[in-house]
Every structure is written in structure tokens, then in C-alpha cells.
Amino acid sequence: MNVSFRGGTHGSADIDALFRVYSDDLRRYAYRRLRDREAAADLTQEAFLRYVASRQAERSDAHASQFFLWRIAGNLIVDLVRRERRQGRSVPLEQAALLADAAPLADRSLIARQDFATFKAALDELPPKTRAALLLNRIEGLTHAEIAARLAISPSMVSKHIMKALRVCLRKLEAADA
Template structure:
């Protein structure tokens, strides 16, 4: 009778395989590889069902209970392993932590670029510099800039294009020095 109950469990497992895999994938935060591992462990556990005269009334519910318990065991094991790794970081872990702030070299290069851009903006004709700043800094549209400067939309586009090219060329020339 017990072998028959194991056969019933395996048959029910095979019928519900896809649903069980989806259930475990959700339970394991979308990790389908770990879910597949737990499904395999579930099959092995069901195949090793001990001999007993007890009959399982709802094989599908029993399978889900076994699979759910194995998933919980997997989650707990992962947490213990992660906690253990966090505790073992010691001196080697500290060396692997990166500082999100820029280093001194990047700070220096950024300041140099800002200085070059500032000089390039000061060299621009008044309307071109104003058009670029209104467009990039203030976020004004071409129409709004044209109204403020008293020029056409196409002239605003030319001012901005010339100003951007001048700033780009100044940065490239400054980087070659």
C-alpha cells in the first residue's frame, strides 16, 4: 500500500509539475534556477516516501507542502550563508568596498573642465552665450529664447549650435595641453 501511495504522489507530482515550478519561482523571488532545484529535491523526497499504512487524502496539497517546506529551508540556508559571508569579510572585505565619491584625479579634471567651459562661455558673443544658457540652464524653448533676444527661431538654433561647438572645441583643445 505504501509503494502505491508513493506512486500516487509521483503521478500527482508529474501532473502538477509546471504549476509547482511557477509556485516555487514566486516563493523564491523569481529565481527559476533555484525553484527548479527545489522541484528536483521535492521529487526525490516524494520518491523516498517511507512505507506506511497511512493514506494521503490530497496528494497535490501534500506535494505543495513538501515543496514549500523545502523552499523555506533553501531560503533559510541562503540567509545563513550570506550572514556567514558578511561576518567573514574582515580585512579582505574592507578592501573590496568601493567609495562612490570621485578620487582626487577626477575632482581635479572636473574642475579643470569647468574652468575651460567658463572661459569658453565668456569668449562667446553675447547672444550666443545667452541663448545657450537660457536653453541648457533655464530650460527655455527656442520660441521663448527668440522672444527674449528678439531674433528668429532659426537664429536661436544657430546661436546654440555655434555656442556648443565653441565649448566642445575649447574642451578638446584644453585636454590636449
């Protein structure tokens, strides 16, 4: 896109035109480097603010303005990455779980194995149709109507089988924890 800028100091219309032409590309550039949309948007605005404050791009060459903006953005990215390395990166609480180590602690792993063994034993004690109804619903994701057709029972019986299976499993797990 060709954009012409008046010589001398850029007026507000020129800065607005510059922003419209380059802001999306600059934001994408920052996002590719940072992998954070909000930080990329903030960095884009900061680059334009610094550009306006410096008034170094007083040339009439829009191409030079583009390269100066990218240079400012690159410097801001380097500063941001250095600051995050030094201080650690702050993330929203919702994303904090993604940063946590996915491997469970040893005691959690042991408890989970014991709970699984208890749950499996409870499943093994269930009548075949009750066990099948629960597994088809919770593991395979089938609807009550689909389970009813597969097991040759009514959808209301499917509900009863699933509720019975859940009660038995819950009782076994609670007894194991006591």
C-alpha cells in the first residue's frame, strides 16, 4: 500500500495513516516473537508512542518510517524478554495451571493408583448391564438412547443402571478413604 507523508514533522493525520497501514503487520510481528496477543497489542501501541515521541522519522519516506517502527518494536521485544527472564513472567491465574508441572507428586500418584484399583474392583462387582451402561456413557460418550438400543433395554433403565453404578462406586471409594 502506498502512503505518502508530508515532509517535515508528521501531523496527526500522517501518524493516523501510518498506524492504519502498519499496526496490523507490526502486531503480527510482535505476536510471532512473543506468542502473547495482549503483549503484542501493547507492544504495538508502545512502538507507535515511541515513534511519535522521537519524531526521528521526519523524512517523507514512508518506507523509512516502517523500518524505524520495526526497529522500535524489535528493541521493545528484546527489553520485554530480558525483563521476563530477570523477573519471571506474570500470567493470568487461569493460565497458571498450564505452567505447572504436569507430572503428579509421588503421593498423589499413589493415591490415584489406589483409587483406580478401588474403582476397578467396584466395577467388577457390578452386574454386566449396569457396568456396560456406565462405561458406554462415561467412557464412550453414548447417549441414553444409544445405550438402550445397544443393550436392548429402555432409556429409563439405562438411567437406573448408571445411577446404581455411580452409587456403588462412590460408596466403595468413600469406604476406602475412611
